[in-house]
Amino acid sequence: MEEQRGVRQWFRLDNAAKLYPAISSVQWTSMFRLSFVMMEAVSPQRLEEAVNQVLPRFPAFRVRLRKGLFWYYLEENSDRFRVTEDAGHPCAPLGQGENSGYLFRVKYGVRRISLEMFHALADGTGGLVFLKCIVAQYLRLQGTPVPCEEGVLDPRCPPNPEELEDAYRKIPLDGVHASRREEAAYQMPGTPDPPHTLRLILAQMSVAEVKARASVYGATITEYLTAVMVFTLWQSQQRGHWQRRLPVKVSVPVNMRKFIPTRTVRNFAFYLNVGIDPKLGTYTFEETVQLIHHAMRYGMNPKFLFAGIATNVASERNILIRLCPLPVKNFVLSFVYHRVGERLFTTTLTNVGAVRLPSVMAEQIERAEMMLGASSSYRSNCAAISLRDKLCLTFTRDIAETDFERNMLRFLIREGIPVRVSSNQE
Amino acid sequence: MSYCVHCGVELAPSEARCPLCQTPVVDPAAPYDPTLPREFPIRSREQRLEINPWTTLALAAVLLSVPALICLLIDLLANGRLVWSLYPIGAFGMIFLGILPPVTLRKNVFFWTVAADVGALCLYLWLVQSLSGGEWFQTVVFPVLLLLGIMLVAMASSIRQGMLKGLGIPAMGLLLICVVTLAVDLLITATLTAQVRITWSAFVMIPCGIISAMLWLVHRNRALRSELKRKLHL
Numbered sequence: 076m077e078e079q080r081g082v083r084q085w086f087r088l089d090n091a092a093k094l095y096p097a098i099s100s101v102q103w104t105s106m107f108r109l110s111f112v113m114m115e116a117v118s119p120q121r122l123e124e125a126v127n128q129v130l131p132r133f134p135a136f137r138v139r140l141r142k143g144l145f146w147y148y149l150e151e152n153s154d155r156f157r158v159t160e161d162a163g164h165p166c167a168p169l170g171q172g173e174n175s176g177y178l179f180r181v182k183y184g185v186r187r188i189s190l191e192m193f194h195a196l197a198d199g200t201g202g203l204v205f206l207k208c209i210v211a212q213y214l215r216l217q218g219t220p221v222p223c224e225e226g227v228l229d230p231r232c233p234p235n236p237e238e239l240e241d242a243y244r245k246i247p248l249d250g251v252h253a254s255r256r257e258e259a260a261y262q263m264p265g266t267p268d269p270p271h272t273l274r275l276i277l278a279q280m281s282v283a284e285v286k287a288r289a290s291v292y293g294a295t296i297t298e299y300l301t302a303v304m305v306f307t308l309w310q311s312q313q314r315g316h317w318q319r320r321l322p323v324k325v326s327v328p329v330n331m332r333k334f335i336p337t338r339t340v341r342n343f344a345f346y347l348n349v350g351i352d353p354k355l356g357t358y359t360f361e362e363t364v365q366l367i368h369h370a371m372r373y374g375m376n377p378k379f380l381f382a383g384i385a386t387n388v389a390s391e392r393n394i395l396i397r398l399c400p401l402p403v404k405n406f407v408l409s410f411v412y413h414r415v416g417e418r419l420f421t422t423t424l425t426n427v428g429a430v431r432l433p434s435v436m437a438e439q440i441e442r443a444e445m446m447l448g449a450s451s452s453y454r455s456n457c458a459a460i461s462l463r464d465k466l467c468l469t470f471t472r473d474i475a476e477t478d479f480e481r482n483m484l485r486f487l488i489r490e491g492i493p494v495r496v497s498s499n500q501e
Numbered sequence: 502m503s504y505c506v507h508c509g510v511e512l513a514p515s516e517a518r519c520p521l522c523q524t525p526v527v528d529p530a531a532p533y534d535p536t537l538p539r540e541f542p543i544r545s546r547e548q549r550l551e552i553n554p555w556t557t558l559a560l561a562a563v564l565l566s567v568p569a570l571i572c573l574l575i576d577l578l579a580n581g582r583l584v585w586s587l588y589p590i591g592a593f594g595m596i597f598l599g600i601l602p603p604v605t606l607r608k609n610v611f612f613w614t615v616a617a618d619v620g621a622l623c624l625y626l627w628l629v630q631s632l633s634g635g636e637w638f639q640t641v642v643f644p645v646l647l648l649l650g651i652m653l654v655a656m657a658s659s660i661r662q663g664m665l666k667g668l669g670i671p672a673m674g675l676l677l678i679c680v681v682t683l684a685v686d687l688l689i690t691a692t693l694t695a696q697v698r699i700t701w702s703a704f705v706m707i708p709c710g711i712i713s714a715m716l717w718l719v720h721r722n723r724a725l726r727s728e729l730k731r732k733l734h735l
Contacts, residue, residue: 162542185538275541276520278510481508481521488509497513498520499541 084134085141086149088195090243090388091342095195096140096147097408098451102270104168106448107199107458109206109427110189112441117183118217123158125213126181130156132230133205135239135341136196139176145401147195152176158183164273164499166191166448166471181209186441188213191448194342199427199445199458200330201340204228211436219439225431235338242343245335246384253382257348259418260324261312265474267453275446276480278468279495280487282429282461288490292364297426298371300459300468301325302364303490305350307482308421309358324350326420327371331384334377345384347374348420417452422479426459442467449473455480503528515539554605561600565593587632595625611657619650641688648684652677668720675713679706 088096095105130137138149154175161182169178178193190206197205208228211221223229268274282296289299308323331343349370351358358366374380390396396404430443445460446469455472470480484494503512503526505519517533518525526533569590576586598621602613623646630638656673659665665673686702719726
């Protein structure tokens with residue numbers, strides 16, 4: 076919630092956001108990136124103007140991170156925002172004092188407008204609302220009248236308090252408690268890259284073709300892609316010489332706005348780890364899809380999701396934890412996350428879904444892209460987003476090997492789905 | 502449009518090879534054109550952390566000068582003159598000199614770090630000798646440190662150029678220990694007894710030499726290495 080202190084506003088970090096500053100370092104920050112590839116070349120000056128016109132509408136993003144005695148907090152930042160050229164590698168960790176302390180970057184390529192965001196600020200849904208508003212304002216400055224519909228907010232209106240709320244606090248707590256105990260998952264092998272390196276492969280395919288193939292198995296696109304991922308990872312695991320047959324699990328973020336109505340643009344997501352256990356025998360692809368389909372339907376139940384979040388919120392509200400000084404909290408959270416949290420899943424598949432835009436705006440945009448920054452434990456991750464009939468899967472990795480991406484995309488080709496790839500490799 | 506013959510994926514025109522399996526694009530109808538705009542900026546081979554070296558050095562200087570000043574003050578207040586404080590002050594100076602090359606340099610970092618560390622250590626020990634008296638620095642310590650520095654640099658460049666690999670590295674490391682131990686023994690004996698003979702260093706050289714020879718043998722013999730791997734694999 077927004078609070079007043081002197082002249083500068085400040086915000087408490089939401090429940091999910093509290094984790095990210097604690098586990099971040101100079102070498103690694105939890106970042107994600109959303110991009111729109113425009114039909115025409117991007118004007119940097121106009122883009123910068125558009126960002127600075129839109130920013131006052133999003134007080135939750137117009138902030139810098141500050142340290143308190145017990146928690147981090149976000150403090151209002153009134154400095155001018157600068158856009159940067161998309162020259163280096165994407166989703167680099169935020170440097171100290173970079174861009175006046177803003178926790179996001181807006182980058183321009185020849186035709187691409189990208190928003191790179193620190194996860195402490197927002198989740199994919201919140202980030203997408205912000206990017207839509209920036210691009211809509213950019214188009215308005217170019218002379219295209221973009222109406223405020225399909226999630227495009229009016230930059231002239233004052234910020235709505237509901238957009239700033241910590242929606243995790245809406246979850247009923249009453250005595251709910253879920254165990255955090257979970258079996259460690261198989262970790263993909265790989266040769267780590269040097270710090271500040273991110274390799275990406277963008278795979279484009281048709282939404283209709285993926286949907287048609289998924290419906291053959293009675294699954295949704297997310298369930299189908301997760302199943303392909305799990306199945307190809309399981310096949311790789313079988314080819315390796317691993318002594319322990321750990322379960323292959325994919326972490327799938329769940330947008331909690333589906334379960335509790337809120338207009339927040341900050342974090343409001345939870346995750347579901349779904350997969351297969353090689354100790355139970357071998358699997359066919361059909362079996363894998365069915366298992367993932369049922370696991371996701373079973374897991375995406377308010378009872379389970381609320382209980383998981385309630386456990387985290389209860390920990391955050393514990394008086395002993397609250398009284399713990401920030402450096403101690405940082406050390407404990409970082410230790411637990413890197414030793415335990417990252418080992419609970421093999422990889423991540425985040426699907427923001429279909430982007431809905433006002434028609435005049437959609438005509439100016441060729442495709443949407445989403446990518447996750449490097450993970451802290453050297454692996455490949457995948458993010459999906461679609462605009463019209465174009466589904467973009469972006470694989471990002473901080474390891475040299477491409478086994479994961481290769482196996483998954485070759486599988487999709489064998490399934491009869493044409494795939495077009497591009498990368499940031501020489 | 503080109504397709505990867507191995508993966509079956511369509512490749513963007515800006516791709517010279519398949520990003521999934523590195524197979525080069527060979528399409529007579531549409532040969533690869535490096536002047537085409539890329540969809541993403543090319544990933545740099547290595548991107549270093551942007552930390553200002555002078556800030557790090559200034560921070561190190563402040564952190565080291567505070568305890569040095571405290572030592573100086575305590576010594577002056579307690580004794581009215583400098584009695585012992587030059588020892589810790591010299592040690593702090595040695596640490597500062599030692600961190601200069603790794604912080605400021607980008608090329609040949611190992612060579613200059615070893616050179617600076619040996620130089621700083623020599624300066625410090627010379628200071629200790631000047632304060633406490635004796636001839637041990639120029640007769641024993643300086644030649645040993647020089648030899649150690651040269652051998653470390655030689656070993657590091659052999660590893661970097663691929664001349665030393667696998668078990669050859671610990672074998673050469675043990676050999677280095679043998680040579681340095683022998684040099685220390687000979688120099689001390691020569692200084693104390695005016696005779697050049699091997700004494701205690703034999704107890705270090707014999708086990709180190711035997712282990713080094715065994716490691717070298719295993720390193721050179723592929724069949725033996727494979728047999729050991731087969732028997733001892735975890």
